[in-house]
Amino acid sequence: KLSAFNTAFDSINEGLKRVFAELSPGGRAYMEIENPQDPFSGGINLVVKPKGKEVQYIDAISGGEKTLVALALIFAIQDYRPSPFYYFDEVDAHLDEVNARRIGELIRKRSEKAQFIVVTLREVLASYADRLIGVSIRSGVSRVFPVKNFFAEASSG
Amino acid sequence: KLSAFNTAFDSINEGLKRVFAELSPGGRAYMEIENPQDPFSGGINLVVKPKGKEVQYIDAISGGEKTLVALALIFAIQDYRPSPFYYFDEVDAHLDEVNARRIGELIRKRSEKAQFIVVTLREVLASYADRLIGVSIRSGVSRVFPVKNFFAEASSG
Amino acid sequence: AWIEKLVVEGFKSYGKGRVEIPLGPGFIGIVGPNGAGKSNIGDAISFALGLATAKTLRAKNLSYLIYSKDGEASQYAYVEVHFKNEGTFPIEEDKLILSRKVDKEGRSVFRINGTVVRERDLRDFLARTGLYESAYNIVLQGDVIRFLKMTPVERRKLIEEVA
Amino acid sequence: AWIEKLVVEGFKSYGKGRVEIPLGPGFIGIVGPNGAGKSNIGDAISFALGLATAKTLRAKNLSYLIYSKDGEASQYAYVEVHFKNEGTFPIEEDKLILSRKVDKEGRSVFRINGTVVRERDLRDFLARTGLYESAYNIVLQGDVIRFLKMTPVERRKLIEEVA
Ligand SMILES: Nc1ncnc2c1ncn2[C@@H]1O[C@H](COP(=O)(O)OP(=O)(O)OP(=O)(O)O)[C@@H](O)[C@H]1O
Numbered sequence: 001k002l003s004a005f006n007t008a009f010d011s012i013n014e015g016l017k018r019v020f021a022e023l024s025p026g027g028r029a030y031m032e033i034e035n036p037q038d039p040f041s042g043g044i045n046l047v048v049k050p051k052g053k054e055v056q057y058i059d060a061i062s063g064g065e066k067t068l069v070a071l072a073l074i075f076a077i078q079d080y081r082p083s084p085f086y087y088f089d090e091v092d093a094h095l096d097e098v099n100a101r102r103i104g105e106l107i108r109k110r111s112e113k114a115q116f117i118v119v120t121l122r123e124v125l126a127s128y129a130d131r132l133i134g135v136s137i138r139s140g141v142s143r144v145f146p147v148k149n150f151f152a153e154a155s156s157g
Numbered sequence: 158k159l160s161a162f163n164t165a166f167d168s169i170n171e172g173l174k175r176v177f178a179e180l181s182p183g184g185r186a187y188m189e190i191e192n193p194q195d196p197f198s199g200g201i202n203l204v205v206k207p208k209g210k211e212v213q214y215i216d217a218i219s220g221g222e223k224t225l226v227a228l229a230l231i232f233a234i235q236d237y238r239p240s241p242f243y244y245f246d247e248v249d250a251h252l253d254e255v256n257a258r259r260i261g262e263l264i265r266k267r268s269e270k271a272q273f274i275v276v277t278l279r280e281v282l283a284s285y286a287d288r289l290i291g292v293s294i295r296s297g298v299s300r301v302f303p304v305k306n307f308f309a310e311a312s313s314g
Numbered sequence: 315a316w317i318e319k320l321v322v323e324g325f326k327s328y329g330k331g332r333v334e335i336p337l338g339p340g341f342i343g344i345v346g347p348n349g350a351g352k353s354n355i356g357d358a359i360s361f362a363l364g365l366a367t368a369k370t371l372r373a374k375n376l377s378y379l380i381y382s383k384d385g386e387a388s389q390y391a392y393v394e395v396h397f398k399n400e401g402t403f404p405i406e407e408d409k410l411i412l413s414r415k416v417d418k419e420g421r422s423v424f425r426i427n428g429t430v431v432r433e434r435d436l437r438d439f440l441a442r443t444g445l446y447e448s449a450y451n452i453v454l455q456g457d458v459i460r461f462l463k464m465t466p467v468e469r470r471k472l473i474e475e476v477a
Numbered sequence: 478a479w480i481e482k483l484v485v486e487g488f489k490s491y492g493k494g495r496v497e498i499p500l501g502p503g504f505i506g507i508v509g510p511n512g513a514g515k516s517n518i519g520d521a522i523s524f525a526l527g528l529a530t531a532k533t534l535r536a537k538n539l540s541y542l543i544y545s546k547d548g549e550a551s552q553y554a555y556v557e558v559h560f561k562n563e564g565t566f567p568i569e570e571d572k573l574i575l576s577r578k579v580d581k582e583g584r585s586v587f588r589i590n591g592t593v594v595r596e597r598d599l600r601d602f603l604a605r606t607g608l609y610e611s612a613y614n615i616v617l618q619g620d621v622i623r624f625l626k627m628t629p630v631e632r633r634k635l636i637e638e639v640a
């Protein structure tokens with residue numbers, strides 16, 4: 001059990017470091033086991049060092065930086081133990097345009113190995129999708145339909 | 158004390174109804190005193206009825222709808238007891254383009270009576286501002302500078 | 315494996331009738347105005363797979379998931395998740411349909427390819443295919459930073475579950 | 478009344494030196510990439526006005542607000558909020574400067590136009606001008622729906638405070 005845990009931890013940790021460095025050039029993120037001698041007696045800490053700064057108390061980093069750390073962790077777990085599908089609801093809400101593009105690129109690459117169902121209100125992320133599904137509501141009833149381009153449908157509230 | 162409370166409540170409630178109807182055409186939002194005979198023995202409920210639907214359990218409404226209800230309440234309190242300034246940090250994160258424009262319009266109108274300091278990652282909301290202040294960071298140190306147009310600065314991460 | 319489509323009936327804003335929501339492999343973008351019903355699609359998936367509580371589905375209790383509108387309401391909420399199976403699921407067929415129905419008393423019936431199962435059996439079945447109870451693959455609206463808000467022990471348990 | 482500018486020194490990501498952040502009347506948009514320091518501006522305002530806790534300022538305790546970087550760190554964090562007074566504040570001057578300094582031990586010194594005051598005196602002073610402890614006018618990142626998440630009693634207390 002301990003060896004299965006350590007294998008998973010090391011592999012996911014390497015993935016986290018690699019993916020976060022890709023998303024936040026110059027930045028570093030990794031996990032730390034509180035009690036390396038006995039991992040199950042403690043927890044796992046998340047350590048982040050944004051570019052140009054020293055290790056930060058994780059709450060102090062910005063909203064966008066937090067989103068990037070969280071997504072990097074999800075992708076790292078995917079590389080170790082993939083799920084058949086991923087569902088992301090407005091994960092770009094707090095990302096600037098550059099970071100939204102990086103995430104769009106990364107999802108597109110990884111969508112060769114897993115299905116990504118991504119809800120978004122922004123054209124930037126939608127532009128990386130293979131297909132778009134439009135959703136609209138009338139008289140309190142939702143319906144779905146295929147969409148060719150984002151601007152036709154996405155915000156005709 | 159009771160009469161001061163009732164005056165404030167009625168006035169803010171009317172404001173909430175009016176502003177929300179403006180933001181969400183066909184929708185309704187209002188507050189209800191739990192114990193109208195003795196308001197201080199209970200609380201105040203928030204009731205929302207989106208367009209075409211009956212009264213909804215407030216948690217069930219969508220993320221964007223929740224943002225509109227919250228902003229409508231803030232503006233309603235502003236009409237009753239204005240603050241000299243308002244600070245809004247990424248309030249457009251979960252708004253579609255149409256709703257972001259409505260909020261931009263509303264903030265612009267109300268900025269004649271109060272200062273609105275609005276952090277945003279989106280060009281839509283930024284386009285309603287009188288002035289833009291750019292923020293950037295280098296070697297871990299932030300600086301600010303005037304910005305003429307959003308795209309020059311806002312996402313050159 | 316991937317989700318080919320959902321079939322929903324009486325589920326949240328999707329009305330009384332039987333509605334098909336096509337998905338399919340690759341990167342699928344879901345777009346539309348606020349309040350349209352986009353997040354309700356993720357709720358349908360979480361609901362059918364037994365990966366969510368009423369609270370995370372934004373419902374006071376499960377019966378709140380049943381479509382209702384002034385005057386008319388469904389008798390139940392029903393969701394089918396149709397997977398294409400390319401060896402991921404430990405079954406013969408190349409198609410897997412997971413379904414769940416909840417009635418007005420909040421009682422659920424779970425099925426795997428039509429056969430009624432207990433919720434915990436569904437959970438074990440799914441865990442073997444990378445669909446864990448911690449549902450790290452499902453990021454609900456506003457919730458992406460939950461991995462940062464976790465306590466260190468919760469984070470360790472997440473790693474343990476996938477290990 | 479409005480905030481004409483902030484002056485910060487050693488506050489969060491704004492470095493060791495004295496930095497002026499011009500604001501001014503009307504609708505001011507704050508833009509820039511993720512991690513630039515935009516939200517730290519709202520934190521500076523909340524900090525100086527005594528309207529936030531360490532937690533809402535994303536700090537473990539107040540000393541975490543002091544600028545620090547590998548090798549170099551400030552000795553204190555200091556913020557001035559410069560208001561133009563057009564009769565809103567009950568003072569003679571047409572300018573109001575509220576300031577706060579916190580040292581490495583987490584001790585704060587509040588001033589109104591240079592005069593040291595106790596935090597509660599500042600709070601009373603501000604409440605008379607529409608700047609309440611509940612700070613309904615300050616919406617931090619991710620927090621706009623706090624008005625919906627409140628309990629009914631909390632919501633009543635908010636209305637009571639402005640009544
Ligand atoms: N049981 C139900 N019956 C009818 N309508 C419902 C039910 N449950 C939820 N709804 C409606 O579904 C709508 C919310 O849908 P959803 O959260 O999917 O929107 P969305 O497209 O994600 O919007 P946003 O972009 O704002 O997040 C709400 O307006 C709500 O009233």
Ligand SMILES: Nc1ncnc2c1ncn2[C@@H]1O[C@H](COP(=O)(O)OP(=O)(O)OP(=O)(O)O)[C@@H](O)[C@H]1O
Pocket residue numbers: 050053056060061062063064065094278292297488489490491509510511512513514515516517518541542543544545546618
């Ligand atoms: N005491 C401190 N010393 C140095 N840097 C700090 C300190 N406290 C916070 N920071 C840095 O400030 C940065 C966060 O700034 P802020 O939250 O204002 O960003 P932002 O512009 O709002 O970004 P976003 O668009 O992602 O929300 C973080 O990278 C954090 O490391």
Ligand SMILES: [Mg+2]
Pocket residue numbers: 089219220221352353354455
């Ligand atoms: Mg949604």
Ligand SMILES: [Mg+2]
Pocket residue numbers: 062063064515516517618
């Ligand atoms: Mg921010």
